[in-house]
Amino acid sequence: MKFKELGLSEDLLKAVTTAGYEEATPIQAETIPMVLAGQDVIGQAQTGTGKTAAFALPILEKIDKKNENVQALVVSPTRELAIQTQEEIYKLGRNERANVQVVYGGADIRRQIKSLKNHPQVVVGTPGRLLDHIRRHTLKLDHVQMLVLDEADEMLNMGFLDDIEDIIKQLPEKRQTMLFSATMPPEIKRVGVQFMHDPKHVKIKAKELTTDLIDQFYVRSRDFEKFDVMTRFFDVQNPDLTIVFTRTKRRVDELSSGLQARGYNAAGIHGDLTQKRRTQIMNEFRHGKLDILVATDVAARGIDINDVTHVYNYDIPQDPDSYVHRVGRTGRAGKHGVSMTFVTPNEMDYLREIEKLTKVRMLPLKPPSDEEALVSQLGAAKEAVADLVNKTDTEKFAEVAKGLLAEYDAEDLVAALLNDMTKDDSSQVPVKITPERPLPKRGSKGHGGYHHGGGNRRGGNGGGGYRHRQDRRGNGGEHRGGSRGGHDSRNHDSRNHDSRNHGGDRNRRSNNSGRRSEGGRGFTIRKKD
Numbered sequence: 037m038k039f040k041e042l043g044l045s046e047d048l049l050k051a052v053t054t055a056g057y058e059e060a061t062p063i064q065a066e067t068i069p070m071v072l073a074g075q076d077v078i079g080q081a082q083t084g085t086g087k088t089a090a091f092a093l094p095i096l097e098k099i100d101k102k103n104e105n106v107q108a109l110v111v112s113p114t115r116e117l118a119i120q121t122q123e124e125i126y127k128l129g130r131n132e133r134a135n136v137q138v139v140y141g142g143a144d145i146r147r148q149i150k151s152l153k154n155h156p157q158v159v160v161g162t163p164g165r166l167l168d169h170i171r172r173h174t175l176k177l178d179h180v181q182m183l184v185l186d187e188a189d190e191m192l193n194m195g196f197l198d199d200i201e202d203i204i205k206q207l208p209e210k211r212q213t214m215l216f217s218a219t220m221p222p223e224i225k226r227v228g229v230q231f232m233h234d235p236k237h238v239k240i241k242a243k244e245l246t247t248d249l250i251d252q253f254y255v256r257s258r259d260f261e262k263f264d265v266m267t268r269f270f271d272v273q274n275p276d277l278t279i280v281f282t283r284t285k286r287r288v289d290e291l292s293s294g295l296q297a298r299g300y301n302a303a304g305i306h307g308d309l310t311q312k313r314r315t316q317i318m319n320e321f322r323h324g325k326l327d328i329l330v331a332t333d334v335a336a337r338g339i340d341i342n343d344v345t346h347v348y349n350y351d352i353p354q355d356p357d358s359y360v361h362r363v364g365r366t367g368r369a370g371k372h373g374v375s376m377t378f379v380t381p382n383e384m385d386y387l388r389e390i391e392k393l394t395k396v397r398m399l400p401l402k403p404p405s406d407e408e409a410l411v412s413q414l415g416a417a418k419e420a421v422a423d424l425v426n427k428t429d430t431e432k433f434a435e436v437a438k439g440l441l442a443e444y445d446a447e448d449l450v451a452a453l454l455n456d457m458t459k460d461d462s463s464q465v466p467v468k469i470t471p472e473r474p475l476p477k478r479g480s481k482g483h484g485g486y487h488h489g490g491g492n493r494r495g496g497n498g499g500g501g502y503r504h505r506q507d508r509r510g511n512g513g514e515h516r517g518g519s520r521g522g523h524d525s526r527n528h529d530s531r532n533h534d535s536r537n538h539g540g541d542r543n544r545r546s547n548n549s550g551r552r553s554e555g556g557r558g559f560t561i562r563k564k565d
């Protein structure tokens with residue numbers, strides 16, 4: 037649906053075009069007119085579907101720019117999300133000169149007090165810090181007409197429901213309330229009942245999965261084992277075109293560097309890369325110049341490639357819809373696909389939740405051992421050698437070949453060739469992936485137990501994994517250890533906007549001294565990238 041049809045002002049339509057949005061996403065198309073009409077709205081749509089603009093645009097439409105009071109309050113679960121949300125609202129409201137400020141824990145409160153004195157019409161904040169400002173009377177909420185509870189499921193996970201109640205008590209009874217969330221646990225529904233007036237529910241369904249074409253497996257594995265297990269699976273399955281999904285930007289960087297170090301032709305995309313670089317990587321992947329694409333959910337939006345043979349969920353997605361979205365990248369256009377989902381022992385409930393949605397049981401796979409992986413690789417290498425011999429102009433190399441045979445044992449020479457053709461295993465190239473905080477234990481709603489065991493599926497479309505041997509040698513050792521690789525990972529703020537309008541001190545965002553977890557989460561947020 038076109039933004040033009042949604043009843044937004046010219047200024048906002050211009051900002052939408054500047055932002056590069058061509059069409060409204062489904063959640064935007066449905067909720068924007070409702071919010072404009074003054075209704076309370078509960079909007080549910082999976083991560084990365086543009087929920088921020090869904091409330092930002094109508095808020096910007098409705099606030100009175102001449103009024104100096106805080107008219108809209110957006111509550112965000114984390115500092116990162118709060119900053120991103122403030123940036124998005126600011127960006128969209130730029131033509132109308134809307135004043136949007138952000139407050140969050142773990143940052144200098146005096147600066148924030150100053151920024152709140154600037155008469156913002158919109159304030160974005162994390163619950164704890166908002167309460168802090170309310171208690172200090174540095175944030176006055178008696179003119180708030182619109183309240184947004186954003187990423188409500190995340191706020192629930194982080195234990196912010198009580199804080200949110202306390203905040204809501206400070207707001208005028210007569211107001212419009214919007215709640216956005218990727219998932220809708222009962223506790224969140226209750227918030228809707230308690231604090232909203234006759235809310236309209238909008239639920240955008242994820243695309244259905246054509247499950248009969250996709251073999252869906254899961255692998256129980258501890259977080260620190262996943263990387264070695266995954267590369268062993270690559271060796272036995274020999275996937276052609278693979279997407280590896282992971283939860284955080286840091287992991288995208290670490291996984292792609294680690295994979296390169298082990299000899300795989302891999303690259304990662306996430307929101308910190310420039311659009312140009314992302315497009316470049318996507319094109320390489322599309323044309324088979326890249327075997328493995330590592331991505332976060334958001335970065336993978338709109339990836340439309342038909343020949344993906346394998347999807348690896350390095351981290352299990354938190355909401356089942358994201359799973360469907362991820363795994364739906366394979367098994368397209370009548371082709372067969374494979375999905376592999378890593379699950380740590382305490383994430384089994386998430387797996388069951390996914391199975392409930394897809395109505396398909398995932399089959400457990402046991403991780404192959406290094407030896408098994410090597411056997412598979414050698415099998416493939418044998419075929420590849422046959423190909424190589426066939427296409428080699430023997431005469432050209434005869435002299436050097438004779439020289440080598442005079443110098444070395446023939447068996448040693450072939451062994452060296454095979455060694456070079458097979459990928460380095462974990463004992464040769466150790467890769468350490470920084471631990472991320474696991475998903476919170478799911479609520480008490482008991483799900484069934486889990487099953488174990490099962491055999492390995494042996495892949496074998498011979499040789500496919502070897503075609504980029506050269507690349508691999510090119511950047512071998514420098515990625516060792518899986519630290520940030522050679523990507524052009526830019527600072528997050530590529531949007532180049534007027535820093536005057538930023539509430540908090542952005543340099544402090546990695547300061548972990550916040551007294552609440554909202555300020556001190558030392559990891560990137562699943563939601564965005």
Ligand code: ADP
Nearest residue numbers: 057058059060061082083084085086087088089
């Ligand atoms: P959510 O809150 O649903 O997880 P976001 O609001 O963070 O999603 O949006 C995800 C990404 O999509 C952001 O980079 C945002 O700028 C972009 N985006 C939002 N709306 C559109 C649109 N209509 N067209 C293209 N991109 C969009």
Ligand code: MG
Nearest residue numbers: 087088187563
């Ligand atoms: Mg969001």
